[in-house]
Amino acid sequence: MNAATAPIPPVVPVRPPASAARRLVDAIGSMRLAVWTMLFFGVLTWAGTLAQKDLGLYVVQRDFFESFFVRWDTGVEIADTFVLKIPLPGGYLLMLVMFVNLVVGGMLRVRWSARNIGILITHLGMAFLLVAGFVKMHYSYAGHVALYEGAKTSTMVSFHDFELALLRKDGDAILERTVPEALLAGSPLLDDAALPFTVRIGNWMQNCEPRQKGPMFEVDVPVVKDPSGAGVYLSQMEVQPERERNIAGCYATVVDRKTGAESTGILWGADFRPHDERRSPFTFEADGKTWGLDLRRVTWDLPFAVRLDKFQKSDHPGTMTPRDFSSWVTVFDDGAEQQFHIYMNHPLRREGHVFFQTNWGPQPGSSLRGPPWYSVFEVASNPSDYWPEAASYVILFGLLLHFVLKLFRYLRSSNHNATLPEMS
Amino acid sequence: MRFVYAFVAAFVAFFATTVAQDKKAVNPDRWDEATLELMATLPVQDGGRIKPLSAYAAQMLYLVHGRRDMKLDTDGDGKTDTTLLPTEWLLDVLFQPSVAADFPLFRIENVEVLDAIGIEHQSGQRFDFDYISYRQLVGAGSKKQPAETLWELASTYGKKPTEALAPVEAHIIRTNQGVTAYSTLYGLLAPLYEPHELVGAPIRAIYQDREEATFADLVRKGSEIAALVRKNKDNPMDPALGNAMSIASALTEAAQGRSRLAIFPPTGVSKDEPEWGSISMLAESSLRGTVTEEQMSMLDALQGAVSGPDESSRMASLRKFRNTVVARAQLRGEYDKVPLENYYLAASWHYQALHWFLLAILVVAIGWMAPRSKTLWALGAVATSIPLCMLIGDIVLRSIVRGRPPILNLYDTFLFIAAVGVLAAVIAELITRRRVAIFLAPVFGAMLIALARAFEVESGDDQMAPLQAVLDTNYYLATHVTSINMGYAAGMFASFLGTAWLVLNAIGFRRGDEAFHKSIVRATYGVTAFGLVFAVFGTIYGGVWANDSWGRFWGWDPKENGALMICIAQVALLHARMAGMVRDFGFCVCAALTGIVVAFSWFHVNLLGIGLHAYGFSSATKVALFRYYGVQLTLTSLGAVGVMLQRARKPALPKVGAAASAS
Amino acid sequence: MFVSCGLLNAQFSPEKRVSAEQRPTDFGQDHRQRFGLRDMRGTAAAQDPAATTPGFTAAMPAGWRAATPSEFRQLNWKVDADPEAECYFTAGNLRGGMLANVNRWFGQFGKSPIQQAEFDALPKHDLMGKPAVLVAIDGDFRGMGGAAKPGYTLLGLIGGTDDDMITLKLVAKSATAAAERERFLQLGASIRRGGTAVSSTAAPSAAPSSAPNAGSATVGDGFVADAPATWNAQPTSSFRQLNWSIGTAGAECYLTAGNLRGGKLANVNRWVSAQFGQSALSDAQFAALPMHKLLGGDAALVSVRGAFRGMDGSPKSDYALLGLVGGTDEDMVTLKMVGPAAVVEAERATFLAVAASIRRAGEPAPASATKPSAPAVAPAPAPSSVDAAVAPFAAAIPSEWQAMGDTGSRMLRHRFGQTGECYVGQLGGELAQMLGVWCGEMSQPALDAAAIAALQKQPMLGGEGVLLDLRGEHRGANGQPRAGMRLLVAVKSEGQGVVFCKMLGSEHEVEQERVRFANYCATLKRNDG
Structure with a gap:
């Protein structure tokens, strides 16, 4: 900080007029770009925080932070007619720009000198952190496992996302093929030459409930008749900001390739785990085989099975403040059994999956009452699980190095002593 | 110069005596120092933890009285002549309730409240605030009791949403909460007061023909009374039974009663038997014949303290009760930190630090009169360092009492941020020696301690309450929480410095002394850099904790976003300066505004009521927060305009920060 | 752009093979079964006018008759005194x-509509265990297309939510409506989903002489059974109204009622041939099966042993099935135990005992039921001997409640929900005085004589007590007042004192337990001897 008198060596040395490519690289790596990116990122974060109140976390995360652009609906009305909407660059775009800017400007083009060693290390850590975020976003998945005491499972299901599953029984196995939720909303035609039928998805609803049709009202969606004569339809419900509270549904029309026969069924994504994990798909016959179509929470198979042996919750004496939630589980893996204790801040890490104690039940107010208890684990699979932690140490080291060195340089400089006020 | 020293000395003396007076205040009527000392360290179980009686008393006095002590005017001359400390007050409430009923207890700030509940008052007078006593509230008479009216009104208003409450309505609800809490305290030892007359042969046979029995006597023979009832269950109305049945129901009623403060430690190991017993619980156990000898002797002693024949025997019993409880608590390993917590409360170092900070402001201000005096400069630094040490001591004591890292709740953040901010300022001052940081330091410290105390009264909670399950990790509390708060502290203090630069330049203070102004900018830069290190590490490490506890590193939760915004603001600020996008003026404006970002992250995100970190909040906090935003924005913009006007007026003045760019 | 292309080309992922155990799947169900939608056109009602549609039940008021339900009248009654009066539940x-x-x-009465504010201000009454708005309209009634009938009254209870509304409506001559008003309100309170209605007026003499033992009763979806502790109650589903797992070898037993189609023989043959691959039974063979008791009727007992193929299709050798098929072809009840043959054989006697003990929720245990576990007695005596004397009570304890162990003053003490507690106590003192104490607990003024006389009545101890129902802030004994609490006390004077049942908990939780509490009080009796 010898700014007052000593000339500052410019970070980017002044050069004779450079080529357009050179200027582009300069711009990409410039500190101005860094500042503007960060300012936008700050505003975006602020907007995304406020918007959570109305939109809920999931939507904000998707629209603000994992997007390229967002139009922030501030909810502020101008002259009672016009709602103020501010366009902002999305988090994905900003982080991408930040990464490129950081690598080009903060690591490649910055002068590699002892003076800048802290800066370089810090930027390296930041870049690593952004990479960790990128890997997390694209290569991780998370869901949950909910188990009653004594129950065992080796599947985990998503909290939020649905998938369409085409199921066929084959001996003691189920053959399944899936389509992710994102593709279903556009009423796609699922036409796979290997299948003896096509499937048309329609009337996608983010939150809905099947109901029986009565004679005294009409509905504007198809009504599906059961053999018993009862009509069932999907009733649209208000979409909740808490994404996990929505239950998606749609209609599926199956057309047999040979006979041209059509049958329509309702698919509904409700999940009743841990009370009931059985699924009952919309069933139809084609090519002499029985098929099922099921809309379900995205389901992953774990490389091992888990059984909940015991769940325990304790409060501080004389109060209702929880002191501890604990689950004891047994992991079954290739014939071996192993016991684990999962509790707050002490997850189980195994084969790329991490089990966290996240919830329990039956919760007060539910129609079921405990015991027996069930325990809910959030399960995450994230290749970059430990990267941010490593990045944090690198960044801390870099920052400390930089500022401590800088402080020493400043204190040693004659400049500093010269400007100190005289005191008698 | 001598004059200045004398002035400072006089002030020190003044403050020392006021603080000392605070400690000496004792009600000479009943409780001697020794008894008070003993009773203050009586352990009780409340709110999920073991605490000294003094802590319980302080919390209750806060709740009902809104103050840490109670000023009494015993001779009616309109001047305070006795100040009751919490333990003293609580002992009065418990052991001489009729005296305590006359204490001026409930603070009424709005005369309409008195009108609404039907308490007479002198009209026409300017009404600032007044205290009314419990007796005034429950006063007998033909009219309805004011307490009853208060309750009815409070329950009506309680149905309204908080935002819709008129001030007087909110006041009534709050007063009613105080009265409710107080009446529970008031009845805590109630079963022990009245002796029970024994009528009829069967019940007298149990008590060796005595005519009277105390509550403790009933408890001692609880199982025999129960057996008597059992034997006569078929003819409970038999006159030969005398009042055995009503004696039995007295016990039953006590068992269901409100004497629920847990003051009797059980005999077992604390791990297996964590819950302490209350008077009600003892009554319950006595019917089942499961009261232990030790608990019985504790109850006997307590009974003796209430109904002993004379004052000295009552006092002796009270001490015996206390010592028995302490002995058991020690065996259970629950007493270790009780005396320390009591000392912590009594010493109240942070409160003393508040006084010293105010003094330090004065010392530094005086130092400005003699800019070249190194002695005065050093004196200012020392005057700031003394309360800083007290504050750090306070925080360390809190940590030891709880066996936890320094920050567990919002109250802790005030003290911690005060300490870190002041420390950063002292360091900045040692480097720059311009007397700006050292002036701002005590202002900053005093402000935050005052805020902490206001927050404590406002929340009315035990600020040492045990932790929620998810927070139960000393490792992350020590790393993430501590460093993120250091980030807050530095961000806040940098904002102070930036604002100071703007204001000083705007008013033309030391115009032309460029080195002076430059040094403030440097201090701002240094503190920001200091803050950045901790904010970044704290934020990322928060993610590491979240990854361990919730399964994801980052979730765009409001509190996480708040922390991120601080990091972004600080990084952007430093980069902008390096890139030459801002010079001294722009740098200080931005640094000043960073305070708003810090406040947003520190408090505002909690007010949004969403996310995993949302804690409950009162509207008072919200008001205070928006006031801060207003003040900070006003100061910054006025300062900025002022600086621009100065520059326009004095074009000849060397352009502020002209030479500054990246450094 | 590429997004929309992606939509057109949406494809299934490659095929993946998963074990059926990992994806328990029920193929072949129709929509109503899949979504657990109840049949709204009950057939049972026609056969048994006292009972009602499978969906809802109610305690029919004295002097009323059940009428045939329809799609719009899930429950339907006539009033004997007034043939034109009609009352129905939708x-x-x-x-x-x-x-x-x-x-x-x-x-319908030619009156102008009311505003939301007026609606909100209408009084509330219990309908299906939740507060519902009570509407009373007098005037000329114009029903569905008929001529106006003067001097009519409509009493309506409307509850639930805008999306899922329930109404109970009585339309009758004003005199009839006035006379039947109380019964109408009681009826509203008694309506329940499934199972049997809670009868708030049930005479205590009807209380079971052997109250179901809380320790052994399994409560399912509308059904209760006494099962030994070795049977682990499992969550119910729409196909398993009662569900247990037995041992660790995968044996299970469950009750299915009302949801099966195709007739009794077809179902038995599904077990015998589809699941065990053995030759189907003929009509004659079926008729010759031994009979056992199931839900108060006779049920055929089927016993199969061999290789078993369950829903998931995986074969299991040396399995056995014991099945009871009862009811009618349209309304079938089955109790089925499947598992390794050794387990099934060992549990055979228990299976039959459990079968005999099954009853609809709320009904007393059948007298003939052989208890598979400890004999039913009043709640296990607490450690203290005083309880046996001071607490000589018994009551039907809802199995959702958790026993807490009695204390000297709190008998039959149970907890529910998170914070709720319920117990029986007795105290010396007058009724009014005691009511005052409880009002004080809830920080409310004591009741005057008129208010006491107006209290709701609650049957208890073979007579009638009063029910105090207070909401608000409970002045807890621990120094912290708790807001949002609700206190229910049913109290009856006895000699110089009172006996009372007290329930305290958060408003929400007490609301959920209110009906069970009423039942608990109604079945409270002295445990003489």
Whole structure:
């Protein structure tokens, strides 16, 4: 900080007029770009925080932070007619720009000198952190496992996302093929030459409930008749900001390739785990085989099975403040059994999956009452699980190095002593 | 110069005596120092933890009285002549309730409240605030009791949403909460007061023909009374039974009663038997014949303290009760930190630090009169360092009492941020020696301690309450929480410095002394850099904790976003300066505004009521927060305009920060 | 752009093979079964007028008759005293919101609609265990297309939510409506989903002489059974109204009622041939099967042993099945135990005992039931001997409640929900005085004589007590007042004192337990000897 008198060596040395490519690289790596990116990122974060109140976390995360652009609906009305909407660059775009800017400007083009060693290390850590975020976003998945005491499972299901599953029984196995939720909303035609039928998805609803049709009202969606004569339809419900509270549904029309026969069924994504994990798909016959179509929470198979042996919750004496939630589980893996204790801040890490104690039940107010208890684990699979932690140490080291060195340089400089006020 | 020293000395003396007076205040009527000392360290179980009686008393006095002590005017001359400390007050409430009923207890700030509940008052007078006593509230008479009216009104208003409450309505609800809490305290030892007359042969046979029995006597023979009832269950109305049945129901009623403060430690190991017993619980156990000898002797002693024949025997019993409880608590390993917590409360170092900070402001201000005096400069630094040490001591004591890292709740953040901010300022001052940081330091410290105390009264909670399950990790509390708060502290203090630069330049203070102004900018830069290190590490490490506890590193939760915004603001600020996008003026404006970002992250995100970190909040906090935003924005913009006007007026003045760019 | 292309080309992922155990799947169900939608056109009602549609049940008031339910009248009654009076209960089929429906009723009387504020201000009464708005309209009634009938009254209870509304409506001559008003309100309170209605007026003499033992009763979806502790109650589903797992080898036993189609023989043959691959039974063979008791009727006992193929299709060798098939072809009840043959054989006697003990929720245990576990007695005596004398009570304890162990003053003490507690106590003192104490606990003024006389009645101890129902802030004994609490005390004077049942908990939780509490009080009796 010898700014007052000593000339500052410019970070980017002044050069004779450079080529357009050179200027582009300069711009990409410039500190101005860094500042503007960060300012936008700050505003975006602020907007995304406020918007959570109305939109809920999931939507904000998707629209603000994992997007390229967002139009922030501030909810502020101008002259009672016009709602103020501010366009902002999305988090994905900003982080991408930040990464490129950081690598080009903060690591490649910055002068590699002892003076800048802290800066370089810090930027390296930041870049690593952004990479960790990128890997997390694209290569991780998370869901949950909910188990009653004594129950065992080796599947985990998503909290939020649905998938369409085409199921066929084959001996003691189920053959399944899936389509992710994102593709279903556009009423796609699922036409796979290997299948003896096509499937048309329609009337996608983010939150809905099947109901029986009565004679005294009409509905504007198809009504599906059961053999018993009862009509069932999907009733649209208000979409909740808490994404996990929505239950998606749609209609599926199956057309047999040979006979041209059509049958329509309702698919509904409700999940009743841990009370009931059985699924009952919309069933139809084609090519002499029985098929099922099921809309379900995205389901992953774990490389091992888990059984909940015991769940325990304790409060501080004389109060209702929880002191501890604990689950004891047994992991079954290739014939071996192993016991684990999962509790707050002490997850189980195994084969790329991490089990966290996240919830329990039956919760007060539910129609079921405990015991027996069930325990809910959030399960995450994230290749970059430990990267941010490593990045944090690198960044801390870099920052400390930089500022401590800088402080020493400043204190040693004659400049500093010269400007100190005289005191008698 | 001598004059200045004398002035400072006089002030020190003044403050020392006021603080000392605070400690000496004792009600000479009943409780001697020794008894008070003993009773203050009586352990009780409340709110999920073991605490000294003094802590319980302080919390209750806060709740009902809104103050840490109670000023009494015993001779009616309109001047305070006795100040009751919490333990003293609580002992009065418990052991001489009729005296305590006359204490001026409930603070009424709005005369309409008195009108609404039907308490007479002198009209026409300017009404600032007044205290009314419990007796005034429950006063007998033909009219309805004011307490009853208060309750009815409070329950009506309680149905309204908080935002819709008129001030007087909110006041009534709050007063009613105080009265409710107080009446529970008031009845805590109630079963022990009245002796029970024994009528009829069967019940007298149990008590060796005595005519009277105390509550403790009933408890001692609880199982025999129960057996008597059992034997006569078929003819409970038999006159030969005398009042055995009503004696039995007295016990039953006590068992269901409100004497629920847990003051009797059980005999077992604390791990297996964590819950302490209350008077009600003892009554319950006595019917089942499961009261232990030790608990019985504790109850006997307590009974003796209430109904002993004379004052000295009552006092002796009270001490015996206390010592028995302490002995058991020690065996259970629950007493270790009780005396320390009591000392912590009594010493109240942070409160003393508040006084010293105010003094330090004065010392530094005086130092400005003699800019070249190194002695005065050093004196200012020392005057700031003394309360800083007290504050750090306070925080360390809190940590030891709880066996936890320094920050567990919002109250802790005030003290911690005060300490870190002041420390950063002292360091900045040692480097720059311009007397700006050292002036701002005590202002900053005093402000935050005052805020902490206001927050404590406002929340009315035990600020040492045990932790929620998810927070139960000393490792992350020590790393993430501590460093993120250091980030807050530095961000806040940098904002102070930036604002100071703007204001000083705007008013033309030391115009032309460029080195002076430059040094403030440097201090701002240094503190920001200091803050950045901790904010970044704290934020990322928060993610590491979240990854361990919730399964994801980052979730765009409001509190996480708040922390991120601080990091972004600080990084952007430093980069902008390096890139030459801002010079001294722009740098200080931005640094000043960073305070708003810090406040947003520190408090505002909690007010949004969403996310995993949302804690409950009162509207008072919200008001205070928006006031801060207003003040900070006003100061910054006025300062900025002022600086621009100065520059326009004095074009000849060397352009502020002209030479500054990246450094 | 590429997004829309992606939509057109949406494809299934490659095929993946998963074990059926990992994806328990029920193929072949129709929509109503899949979504657990109840049959709204009950057939049972026609056969048994006292009972009602499978969906809902109610305690029919004295002097009323059940009428045939229809799609719009899930429950339907006639009043003996007034042939023109009609009363019916409608659930789930109404659209347009509560206010709109109430205004439709006003329209039927030629009155102008009311505003939301007026609607909100209407009094509340219990309907299906939740507060519902009570509407009373007098005037000329124009029903469905008929001529106006003067001097009519409509009493309506409307509850639930705008999306899922329930209404109970009585339309009758004003005199009839006035006379039947109380019964109408009681009826509303007694309506329940599934199972048997809670009868708030049930005479205590009807209380079971051997109250179901809380320790051994398994409560399922509308059914209760006494099962030994070795049977682990499992969550119920729409196909398993009672569900247990037995041992660790995968044996299970479950009750299915009302949801099966195709007749009794077809179902038995599904077990015998589809699941065990053995030759199907003929009519004659079926008729020759031994009979056992199931849900108060006779049921055929089927016993199969061999290789078993369950829903998931995986074969299991040396399995056995014991099945009881009862009811009618249309309304079938089955109790089925499947598992390794050794387990099934060992549990055979228990299976039959459990079968005999099954009853609809709320009904007393059948007298003939052989208890598979400890004999039913009043709650296990607490450690203290005083309880046996001071607490000589028994009551039907809802199995949702958790026993807490009695204390000297709190008998039959149970907890529910998170914070709730319920117990029986007795104290010396007058009724009014005691009511005052409880009012004080809830920080409310004591009741005067008129208010006491107006208290709701609650049957208990073979007579009638009063029910105190207070909400608000409970002045807890621990120094912290708790807001949002609700206190229910049913109290009856006895000699110089009172006996009372007290329930305290958060408003929400007490609301959920209110009906069980009423039942608990109604079945409270002295445990003489």
